[in-house]
Amino acid sequence: MSAAFRIETDRLVMREFSLEDVDAMWELNSDPDVIQYTGDRSFTNRQEVIDLITGYDQYSKYKMGRWSMSLKATGEYIGWCGIKYLADLDETDLGFRLMKKFWDKGYATESSVAALSYGFDQLALKSILGRAAKDNIRSIRVLKKLGMVYEKDFFEHDRVCEQHRLTNEMWNKQKEILPGRNVNP
Numbered sequence: 001m002s003a004a005f006r007i008e009t010d011r012l013v014m015r016e017f018s019l020e021d022v023d024a025m026w027e028l029n030s031d032p033d034v035i036q037y038t039g040d041r042s043f044t045n046r047q048e049v050i051d052l053i054t055g056y057d058q059y060s061k062y063k064m065g066r067w068s069m070s071l072k073a074t075g076e077y078i079g080w081c082g083i084k085y086l087a088d089l090d091e092t093d094l095g096f097r098l099m100k101k102f103w104d105k106g107y108a109t110e111s112s113v114a115a116l117s118y119g120f121d122q123l124a125l126k127s128i129l130g131r132a133a134k135d136n137i138r139s140i141r142v143l144k145k146l147g148m149v150y151e152k153d154f155f156e157h158d159r160v161c162e163q164h165r166l167t168n169e170m171w172n173k174q175k176e177i178l179p180g181r182n183v184n185p
Contacts, residue, residue: 005059007067007114012107014067014081014114017053021068024077025049033100037136039157058084063123066095069111078102081111083119083128092119094130096142108142113175116146120171130164133157140164147174 007014017025026049029035030042043049058065066082079098086093094115096108119125130148132139140162148164155161 005067007118008072009110009114011072012078012111012114013070013072013075014111016059016065017056017068017080019050019053021053021077022046022049024068025052025080028079028097028099031100034097037133037139037159038097061085064092064119067115069098069107078107081108081115083115083125086129089129092125092128094119094128094143094146096139103138108139109145112142112146116166116171117175120168120175125168127165127167130166131156131161134160134162147171 005016023046026043026046029040029049032042035042056065062085064083064085066080066084068080069078070076071078077099079096079102081094081096083092083094085091094112096112096115098107116128119128129151130139130143130146131154132143134140134153143162143164146166147170148166149170151163151165153160153162
């Protein structure tokens with residue numbers, strides 16, 4: 001994956017994190033509603049955001065990662081989405097985080113379809129997990145829309161979470177009918 005990595009959907013552009021994202025990522029993680037289910041804390045200063053971006057090794061190590069998202073029409077940053085390798089589980093995880101003003105507009109589903117397409121169709125992954133706090137109804141609804149199947153509950157960040165899974169075989173049976181399927185890697 002190179003710095004020119006880019007995925008486009010009907011409405012979104014997804015690309016690797018860059019230093020131009022510092023202020024937007026700071027704002028994203030400063031909203032308590034956005035991070036309430038994540039187990040993450042707000043950044044305490046912008047240097048923490050810079051360190052996250054410059055130290056992010058998923059792209060070079062695994063040819064995947066979380067990607068900054070912006071609206072294709074305006075270039076406005078709306079959050080991030082992508083797949084990331086979880087070494088402690090030896091699994092690949094789908095994740096997304098959007099600025100609150102972009103919730104409930106289909107962007108999480110649209111960007112997740114693009115991320116799944118990349119993972120299954122380009123990287124030939126066997127399966128991808130989706131994990132969310134059990135009380136994070138919006139995120140669990142997205143995982144279900146994507147065709148992910150509930151696998152188990154687990155405890156993390158002082159709360160009960162759900163783990164869902166989508167296999168490559170399941171993906172290939174349903175990918176043509178998913179919303180936001182027009183993806184250009």
